[in-house]
Amino acid sequence: MAYDPEREWPFLARDAELNMLTSVVEAGLREPGAPSGAVIVAAPGVGKTRLAREVAAVAGERGIPTLRVVGTRATSQTPYATVAHLTPDVVPEGDAAAHYRAVAHALPRDPRPMLVVDDAHLLDAGSAALVLHVALTGAATVIVTARRGIEVPDPITALWADGLAVRVDLQPLSIREAGTLLCAALGGHVTAVTVHRLAEISAGNILYLRELVRAAIASGALCESGGVWTWDGTVVVGDRLVDAVGRRLGGLSADDRIALTRLAVGEPLALSLAEDVAGPAALARLEAWGLIRFDDGACRLAHPLFGDVLLTEQGRAASRAALRTVVDAAERLFPGEDLLRRTTWRLQTGMTPPADELLQAARLALAAFDVDRAAGLAEAALDGGVRADAEARVILAGAWNRQMRFADAADQLARAEGDVLAHGSAALRREWLDASIVAVHQGLGRSGDAECLLVRAESAPAATSDDCRLARSMRANILVDDGRLDEAIALTRSVLDEHAPPDYAAVVAASSLGEAEALRGLTRSARDAHRVLYRLRDAGVPEAQRAGDYAGLQELMCQMLEGHADSAAAIAEDMYRMLVAGHEHTTVGLGALVAGKAQLLQGRLALAAESMRDAVDLLRRTDLDGALPWALTILAQAEALGGRTEAAIEALAEGRRLHRDPVPARSRYDLALAEVRVRAATGDRSGAATVAMDAAEGPELAEFGVYRAQLLHAAVRLGADAARLAPAMAELAADVESDLVALLADVVVGRATVDAGVVARAGDRFEERGMRLEAMDAAGEAARLLAEQGRDAAARRQRARATRLAAQCGLPHGAPNVAGAGTGAGAGAELSRRERDVAMLAADGLSNAAIAERLVVSVRTVESHLYQAFGKLGVQRREELAAALRH
Secondary structure, X not given: OOOOOOOOOOOOOOHHHHHHHHHHHHHHHHOOOOOOEEEEEEOOOOOHHHXXXXXXXXXXXXXXXXXXXXXXXXXXXXXXXXXXXXXXXXXXXXXXXXXXXXXXXXXXXXXXXXXXXXXXHHOOHHHHHHHHHHHHHOOOEEEEEEEXXXXXXXXXXXXXXXXXXXXXXXXXXXXXHHXXXXXXXHOOEEOHHHHHHHHHHHOOOHHHHHHHXXXXXXXXXXXXXXXXXXEOOOOOXXXXXXXXXXXXXOOXXXXXXXXXXXXXXHOOEEHHHHHHHHOHHHHHHHHHOOOEEEEOOEEEEOOHHHHXXXXXXXXXXXXXXXXXXXXXXXXXHOOOOOHHHHHHHXXXXXXXXXXHHHHHHHHHHHHOOOHHHHHHHHHHHHHOOOOOHHHHHHHHHHHHHHOOOHHHHHHHHHHHHHHHHHHOOHHHHHHHHHHHHHHHHHHOOOHHHHHHHHHHHHHOOOOOHHHHHHXXXXXXXXHHHOOOHHHHHHXXXXXXXXXXXXXXXXXXXXXXXXXXXXXXXXXXXXXXXXXXXHHHHHHOOOOHHHHHHHHHHXXXXXXXXXXXXXXXXXXXXXXXHHHHOOOOHHHHHHHHHHHHHHHHHHOOHHHHHHHHHHHHHHHHHOOOOOHHHHHHHXXXXXXXXXXXHHHHHHHHHHHHHHOOOOOOHHHHHHHHHHHHHHHHHOOOHHHXXXXXXXXXXXXXXXXXXXXXXXXXXXXXXXXXXXXXXXXXXHXXXXXXXXXXXXXXXXXXXXXXXXXXXXXXXXXXXXXXXXXXXXXXXXXXXXHHHHHHOOOHHHHHHHHHHHHHHHHHHOOOOOOOOOOOOOOOOOOOOOOOHHHHHHHHHHHOOOOHHHHHHHHOOOHHHHHHHHHHHHHHHOOOOHHHHHHHHHO
């Protein structure tokens, strides 16, 4: 359904406040003569009027009449103008109290009405006093809205101050709440980055959020593709947004508008700088009006959109003049400080900073992940004739790598190579080598050229032993990408065994060693490499933070390769939430990919698909090392398992098309598994099993023990001969340290030997780890084997368990086997109404005797119903009932 900008947004994320206000209305019905009411206090645009309207709608559904009063600036100058429509035709003259009694008496009485007073801060004194009288006498339940930060008439303050009404302080939406609202309003999935940045720029203000979305859609900055909404980050200041925000700015004098413009172009500004460019008196007025705030000694606009709207209204010339004033003051007050901001400001005002300053600022921007600014500053430095020409090219290439301009980056690095290798500092040689490997190997996929580049770096005239160690460590990374894990392990161990002082080469070597060992299935050994990385981080080596990040990511990899799905997903999701807040697209995209892969291992298919759509969206903008096609193959798996076969086919086809040749080893398993799961989803189960076996037994994954075991296990689940594959599984289990392989082997052996107990116990262990798809499949297979042996009660329990796990994964009962979507063993028998009643009471902790008394049945009947419920639900203890009944 296309987005309709005129359609009202759904009312969401205010359940607690609505429930509270509804209880106030109900209290008024229970005690007709007693005061009852609420005062909703919030900033403009946060939703206080909509909340009051929703309360009125609830009251209307219950037959409660609603009267409405709206305060306006125009009526605030005329006594009682706001409440004129409530006044009877004949009222006593000159006696305010009699007037109030007449109005209260004229209100409907049965049922007690609700009086909604919107924008009570704009009421005249007489109207405010009348509202207080109505509340005091209990003539109506009073629901009042008022703007935060604005003085309200004393009678309105008295409502909550004297206990006549509850005060509800309505807060802006949280990021999570904004995401829920955006998805509902737009009618599709909204990427996490889009949610975070729209929530951030709107500061949770619903009015501003809605107008931001309206303008962004109209301009194409926010668009939908395949049911996924993505914002490119461009803040489009449309007329309606100007009107909405402009109401807050409309009362400014010319001097105060100039002062606010100066703050807007430079925020945040140190307090002394803000006082210099705006003046203390103007700052005091702007703060009193709620337009600026002070945090940690810095002055900021109170809302991010104030600056966008104000600068749009002021125009470029006025904004530029304001920025010149800020630059001049900053250089006078803080000479030499905050180089990045001052250099950027100078460029924006048309000045040309010295080339060396541009270069320093570019390096600072790149370190802060401000890639576009870094590239612009580095190009300006080259245009300005910077003396460190090679350094500028290396920084520019680093920025272009993050913009996916790998060929351009490689060209700049080639032009800088001679100077860097002959005369560059050790730090610059390291930076050049890093950027070159990213551009040539990870970006362009030319591993042969990358190997030659490393040879040149080792044989350069200025190369040191540290340079050679770094080149060897980077060669190991190429070996991992090529799937030559044993070679990578041997090479990196030789680097680390040299016992050189801690340096960046050790970081790269330990990282490559940890990854190679993890992928090899040597997860315990990999953790030794992680400990090396943590020691290097603590030693403060170059890129020390990167060492800790590598160790954390590789521990997550080990958790997944050992099948600890729940703990891995918890780590991955926390990491992704942290990344969304402030990193560039590649890093956030990789975070989404890892989170989605962990969620897929858990069997949380809908959530995995959402995360992978986020990853695909982000990596389309800036990919690195083939992460986009990798993300597409994981998305294809989630779509196939979730029953969205066409979407799975499309994702897999695009992933195949975009994968470079040869496919990076890190993503070969997911490409193979996507082929398996998509084929199975289309009904070609035998073809899917063949693909799984070919991939597991082929040369591309020869050294990837865990992945091979997972593919052979998938083949067996799709109908391959378990007896034929059991020896290979046993051999793999003996060759790796990850105990997941032994667990997978148990399932294959159990199937081969028709041992339902072995398969069922493996299912228990899968479920303990959070591998719901595998647990479901094991339960279904155990049920089949038990039924064939005539053990019907045990078979029912296993079928019920499979059904429960299928529900947790979001699969229908009896879902077909899609290499991880169940065995089709069928749903467990449904509970009868009485069985469910008994089971729910037992889950609540009632004894059999108490249940019998509650339901007026015999204890023996309760026992019989519980016995049936236990069998159908696949549980053995009362403590397990609650979880089973939820599914």
